[in-house]
Amino acid sequence: MTQPKLTNDNIVSLLLQGDIRAGARLMRWLEDDRPEAVELLKQIFPRTGRAQLIGITGNPGSGKSTLTDKLIAHYRKLGKKVGVVCIDPSSPFTGGAILGDRIRMGSHATDSGVFIRSLATRGAHGGLSRATYDVVNVLDAMGYEVVLIETVGVGQDEIDIVRLAHTNLVVVIPGLGDDIQAIKAGILEIADIFVINKADRPGVERTITDLRYLQSLEPEPTPWTAPILPTVATHGDGIEALTDAILTHSQFLETNDERQKAAQRRQEHVLWALLHDRFHKVLTQQMLRGERLEHYLTDLVNRSVDPHTIVAEIFAALNLPTGKS
Amino acid sequence: MTQPKLTNDNIVSLLLQGDIRAGARLMRWLEDDRPEAVELLKQIFPRTGRAQLIGITGNPGSGKSTLTDKLIAHYRKLGKKVGVVCIDPSSPFTGGAILGDRIRMGSHATDSGVFIRSLATRGAHGGLSRATYDVVNVLDAMGYEVVLIETVGVGQDEIDIVRLAHTNLVVVIPGLGDDIQAIKAGILEIADIFVINKADRPGVERTITDLRYLQSLEPEPTPWTAPILPTVATHGDGIEALTDAILTHSQFLETNDERQKAAQRRQEHVLWALLHDRFHKVLTQQMLRGERLEHYLTDLVNRSVDPHTIVAEIFAALNLPTGKS
Numbered sequence: 296m297t298q299p300k301l302t303n304d305n306i307v308s309l310l311l312q313g314d315i316r317a318g319a320r321l322m323r324w325l326e327d328d329r330p331e332a333v334e335l336l337k338q339i340f341p342r343t344g345r346a347q348l349i350g351i352t353g354n355p356g357s358g359k360s361t362l363t364d365k366l367i368a369h370y371r372k373l374g375k376k377v378g379v380v381c382i383d384p385s386s387p388f389t390g391g392a393i394l395g396d397r398i399r400m401g402s403h404a405t406d407s408g409v410f411i412r413s414l415a416t417r418g419a420h421g422g423l424s425r426a427t428y429d430v431v432n433v434l435d436a437m438g439y440e441v442v443l444i445e446t447v448g449v450g451q452d453e454i455d456i457v458r459l460a461h462t463n464l465v466v467v468i469p470g471l472g473d474d475i476q477a478i479k480a481g482i483l484e485i486a487d488i489f490v491i492n493k494a495d496r497p498g499v500e501r502t503i504t505d506l507r508y509l510q511s512l513e514p515e516p517t518p519w520t521a522p523i524l525p526t527v528a529t530h531g532d533g534i535e536a537l538t539d540a541i542l543t544h545s546q547f548l549e550t551n552d553e554r555q556k557a558a559q560r561r562q563e564h565v566l567w568a569l570l571h572d573r574f575h576k577v578l579t580q581q582m583l584r585g586e587r588l589e590h591y592l593t594d595l596v597n598r599s600v601d602p603h604t605i606v607a608e609i610f611a612a613l614n615l616p617t618g619k620s
Numbered sequence: 621m622t623q624p625k626l627t628n629d630n631i632v633s634l635l636l637q638g639d640i641r642a643g644a645r646l647m648r649w650l651e652d653d654r655p656e657a658v659e660l661l662k663q664i665f666p667r668t669g670r671a672q673l674i675g676i677t678g679n680p681g682s683g684k685s686t687l688t689d690k691l692i693a694h695y696r697k698l699g700k701k702v703g704v705v706c707i708d709p710s711s712p713f714t715g716g717a718i719l720g721d722r723i724r725m726g727s728h729a730t731d732s733g734v735f736i737r738s739l740a741t742r743g744a745h746g747g748l749s750r751a752t753y754d755v756v757n758v759l760d761a762m763g764y765e766v767v768l769i770e771t772v773g774v775g776q777d778e779i780d781i782v783r784l785a786h787t788n789l790v791v792v793i794p795g796l797g798d799d800i801q802a803i804k805a806g807i808l809e810i811a812d813i814f815v816i817n818k819a820d821r822p823g824v825e826r827t828i829t830d831l832r833y834l835q836s837l838e839p840e841p842t843p844w845t846a847p848i849l850p851t852v853a854t855h856g857d858g859i860e861a862l863t864d865a866i867l868t869h870s871q872f873l874e875t876n877d878e879r880q881k882a883a884q885r886r887q888e889h890v891l892w893a894l895l896h897d898r899f900h901k902v903l904t905q906q907m908l909r910g911e912r913l914e915h916y917l918t919d920l921v922n923r924s925v926d927p928h929t930i931v932a933e934i935f936a937a938l939n940l941p942t943g944k945s
Contacts, residue, residue, distance in 0.1 A: 340926035562920035595887035601665035606894045
């Protein structure tokens, strides 16, 4: 089949038909921060909100890439197109490991029903959330019915990112022991399903007990209690129970008015990420560049002006109300 | 010795004399977000910038609390007052573990030359950085000559926090293996000294090799290469070499114009954290509250308006330039 040539005029219509070149181009433009990209995002926005978003969060070594791989295979078998967004913990240094992950997903490399996109950590203050949100929307508009968002959920930024998802899997391995502290409240709150991967190792029962204990600390009863599911992803063990649980959670969202509430939370989070991202850009382009920035920093280093006064000055210059404290 | 009664009039002068009640009160006011707190911060600001700030970053289980304990003891022996800021990865859920840490530091609990303050993760968008910065400044103004900032250093937020420190220790344990990915670029960049704690376990040589390899990937030669030091903090092994290395790094900063550059970077980071924090508050108090927020969120959930358009609208209403994209 001959494909129509991709132009600036037909990029949106081709993208909405699932054209991979069109999607890849928009993602590249987003990465390069080209102004046309936002225009295109606006145009595709009405066609978003259809994909089922599944977050997969776990420490390095928890086997979450293998799990992701099995989930891709599951949804492909159901005939669904699957998008994957991997949040790289950043940088050249992890290149090897990340590349390893991607190679493990190689079984889907030639499947046009699967689109895998890696994102590096970009800046602070909402930058990464914004980038993830944009890419998820592109995949959604392209017709990917399931979008898996894989993160090393360790920081506030990454916890924020998985708030984008409808259903969040938190992947741990047996024998949390000392690392129980690593299961942070933020992570507990976002976990819709706990997966104990590598469950052929000793300590599964203890880990289940620990997680149940943590759940019991919840101040109020919640409408959904995250099931705790053992898997051995490399052998495919427990994957069916996991995909069943994802389906059950999805149905729970539908029938309990939770989907609407979750959608609002998601949109609020995204709105804040965009606002901070834009605020950062405005300041970098205007108030906080070149000599002016140097001047402020010199004052701060010399302790001749305190930062709260400078912030008040900048807000006054922008005619922004200073708010209380 | 009878202590003078603490009042709103003498809080600054008492604080600058190192009065613990005054410092604790200001920290409590900061936590409660009371407007007087910022006023007091401005007043003490000229007296800050004297403390030596040492960051200690490591995964749960790396033994960083024990290391912190040994460092406290070392600086106390030199007759220095020591402040400690512990960034809790958050929440009631980790309460137990954190409490455990604090109890382990119990040997200093009755030493008035040591002030330990725990901070919970607070909000996104610079909130935690701001809180840490404020507490460090209070301790600094109170005359604590060494301030240790202990974090689980896993997210962007926490990496940002340790940018506050003059010298950063990154604590790992032998046998990184799969977890090499956890040593993120951000962490590598901030490491002034690597500590391989629990070095009585097997795998130390391999870990040294791995870290040296990661260091060799640095695109350009750096003026300072982080030494890699094995310790067994529980037995006190290697602590002297570590404190020597901290001193060497401190002297390096002094003699290479690095201290000034680092001070500028630190101040720039703090300024951004404060700006975002304030921006967030202004919006919460004005544009993004109550019905107006509900309205925006409903539009977003229904896909009737896209978030980029809403952001543009909010920026226009605030008379802020929209900047490019």
